[in-house]
Amino acid sequence: MNCEWVLQNITLYVYDELPDDARHEVEQHLNRCPDCTAELQSMREFKEVASSLPQLEVTPNLLASVRMDLQEALEGVEQTSGWRRMFFDPFAWLRQAQFSPALAAVLLIAGFGGGIGAMYTMGPKVVNNTDRPIPTDTTHASIASIKNIKQDANGQVQIQYDRTMPDRAEGSLNDQDIQDLLLVAARDNVNSGVRMDSIDLLKNKQDDGRIRETLIFALRYDTNPGVRLKALEGLGSQVKSDIRVRNAVLEALLNDNNPAVRSGALHALEAVKSDTSVRAALQQLAKDDPNQYIRSESQRVVATLPRFD
């Protein structure tokens, strides 16, 4: 423990940014070193001076006023168009699917064959036509969502809804269309088997930014542990180079309720064990994690960490 090291870290020390062990070493050194203690004092005085800068405070009036202005401004902002809404949460379609006799319908056909985003409308808009027969192929599966229900003065009910049609795409893993479909499948499908299959294929392409985001999403939020494990397999190699991956894997280690996912995360993080947050997490787990395997593995990795000199 030398003065040079301490002086370099004095700033981090006064701003509480040192990990526990480093902070302890600094304090031990300060107990014996008047020069470094003087430097600490000088740094603290600087902090006090900087803090004496008079500043405007957020008053309740100001807050209320900016919120109102924002509300007004939001009225004028363009709403995301209908198809985009569907893209971001196609799962909502399935939740809202209901069968109702429709007297008016807007038909929207989603064709994935041309890639996500190729949407077109078709068919006439029929309004208030009670003689129109109920479409015979209207089933639970093909009604996507009910968009609007209105009743006019005569008691006529008008319902606008969307329908989907099944379609199929074939190609290689490098095809944009196939990738787009896999990305949708990974996030929003009710069927965990479908999600698992798509992640299984996507995990080999984690160098693509969008695909990596989807893998991170699956690791963080998928309800099925098998899917999360698959996503982790794809992300493991990226913990060194991508901070977002590292954070997501670290969270999985700390918060996931499945021990297999947690231990997978731990092994993936070994490659970056000297990262300050990873190090701190491992030290904590080594001390008191309820799972014995995690505890002993953490201890093993912590033991290989370089000591502060």
Next chain:
Amino acid sequence: MGQRGFENTSRKGSMVGQSQSRINDAELIRGAQRGDRAAFEELVRQYDQAVLRLALHLTGSEQDARDVYQDAFLKAYRNLGSFRFECSFYTWIYRIVTNLCLDHLRKRQVRKEDAPVVVDSDGEEYSIIDQVADDRSGASPERDLMRRELGARIARALTKLTPRERMVFEMKHYQGLKLRTIGEALNTTEETAKNTLFRATQKLRAALADVR
């Protein structure tokens, strides 16, 4: 000013609570992405005080802070569709606000004719050029003058920083954010944020060396 003691909260406990609020955020975000304005407004309410405080302190002007606030949340609303949960919403919002603040700082650098202004605790703005004692303040005019001059010195020292240095110092010293968060907000690493903080504090200490 004493050293703040290290909080002894269990790291896991606080992260579990955090992941719970993340899930709630996820619901609100998904709702907002579907066009539910009430969900978006609820989301805004969770973060807007902190955003406003940052903008207010950084710009030193209520009007500029209002602009930054408005721009930030409108941008968030417009771009919510491209948020794919790859980071926390907190980080995402802070990234937007930080970029807007950086733009503001860069614009201000260019406008050389604007002398830096400081606002005192009465809410009065004054330019550092103005050295005339104001007898409006009451109790001790000498102390008020000293305080103002000090405030002016600090404000002037802050303008010597580059926009990024100013941003990092602002977020660390005045807003108390962790360097890791600051790195994420600036779309860089914690290491870079650390080095930027070092440079900023060195510059400021040099500029304020004779104070006190």
